[in-house]
Amino acid sequence: MRRVPLALVLVCGVVLLVASCGWGRAADEGRMPGAPAGVTATAGSATSVHVMWNAAPRSAGVRTYEVYRDTTKVAEVPGAQHMVDVTRLRPSTRYAFTVRARDTAGRLGPPSAAVRARTPAVTAADRSAPTRPGKATGRAVGSRAAQLSWSASRDDRGVLSYDVYQGGVKIHSVGGNQTATVVTGLRPGGRYVFTVRARDAADNLSPAGAPVRLTTPGHDDGRNTAPASFTATAHRSGGAYYIDLAWDPPRVDGVITEYLIRLDGGTDSSLVWGGAPPSGRAHHSFYAGTAAGEEHRVRLRARLPDGTWGGWSAERTVTTGG
CATH class of the missing domain: 2.60.40.10 (Immunoglobulins)
Known part of the structure; x- marks a missing residue:
């Protein structure tokens, strides 16, 4: 069998979801x-x-x-x-x-x-965004939480709320009169970069404040955040081959909407759910060309609700036409 590089092409909108079958109910039956x-x-x-x-x-x-x-x-x-x-x-x-x-x-x-x-009143023709939040600081509070604080933004009509981001993902929001918060649901041993943006009543967003970098104490080897029971197979349809993936999403505190798929050790592509992500076993297929006998290695990991990447799944090898 020969190994060849392949650019990963995701088939948009084709995600088959299989409902979970009552997991976690035994202890709470009735x-x-x-x-x-x-x-x-x-x-x-x-x-x-x-x-x-x-x-x-x-x-x-x-x-x-x-x-x-x-x-x-x-x-x-x-x-x-x-x-x-x-x-x-x-x-x-x-x-x-x-x-x-x-x-x-x-x-x-x-x-x-x-x-x-x-809800506040609409402010007519307000196109002026709040100023950037300043003097952002943060510290870990145990292994699964962080305390953040920042100085207030200024706005000609008033700041309505502050949004907290991690890894480009909005994970929290507080009122405009609040300049500190505690973010929970983090991982032990996780490295985080938080930013804060101010929002006014007209939905104008300020630039992000200075990043706050911190590491939670403890250790996480990634096994608890890796997709489980990962499988990869191939099928032929319409003269072409497709690689079929299936996995159980990590059990984490929050919703997973994005995965990174790595093909042949170096080609990465994102899979993003446009609607509700699966709560049970997930399935995805992508185009793998028209030649038989081509061997590929594939694995994936999830972007966690705290904005960081989880652990990699086991790597699987699949052969087209094999």
């Missing part, structure tokens, strides 16, 4: 999830509110969280996700939000305590 605690709601603009919450009690069996504006359901997210931006709201309006957990058996738990947020 018990619905409890009400989520720690719910907060912060206006993100004149037409949006950022809602966050803690995992519901007995969260191992939670399939989804449902977010309600008053009595209307406005969002539904996977059970690993604990925040969402509620959009299409009215300016200068006060809203109440609650969160409910639905388990893998379809049972809907009780609502959380209601939290309230008021």
Whole structure:
């Protein structure tokens, strides 16, 4: 068999999701999830509110969280996700939000305590972004959290909120009167770079503040964040060969929407879910050319909810037409 380099071509939008089969339910059989605690709601603009919450009690069996504006359901997210931006709201309006957990058996738990947020008024023709946040500092708080602080931005109409980014991914949001926060869900021994951007009521974003670099104490060899049960096979269709991948996503606190696929030890390409990512076993296929007998090596890793890359899966070898 001969080994050849191959440019990886991802087939857009072709992702087959297989529903998980009740994982994590054995210990909670017959018990619905409890009400989520720690719910907060912060206006993100004149037409949006950022809602966050803690995992519901007995969260191992939670399939989804449902977010309600008053009595209307406005969002539904996977059970690993604990925040969402509620959009299409009215300016200068006060809203109440609650969160409910639905388990893998379809049972809907009780609502959380209601939290309230008021959207600000629309500011006409506001195209001026807030200034860059300054004097950013941070320190690890144990092995799984970091405390960040920064000096306030200035804006001609007022700063409405601050967004916290890690690795280019927005992971947190706080109100415009808050210049410090604690980011959780980090990994022991992880190296992080955080930045903060200010947002006004017209959704104008400031430039990112100075990066805050820190390392959490402890050690993580990557095994707990690597895709598991990874397989690679090939099939022929329409005169061409395709490589078929399947894996179990890492069990992490948050939602994984992006993977990096490495082919033949050096060609990398991103796979990004445009819709809801799989909570169970995931499948993906990509074009591998028309020649039979070509051998390829492939593995992948996930971009974790904290913005860092997880561990690599096991490497698999696959032969077209083999």
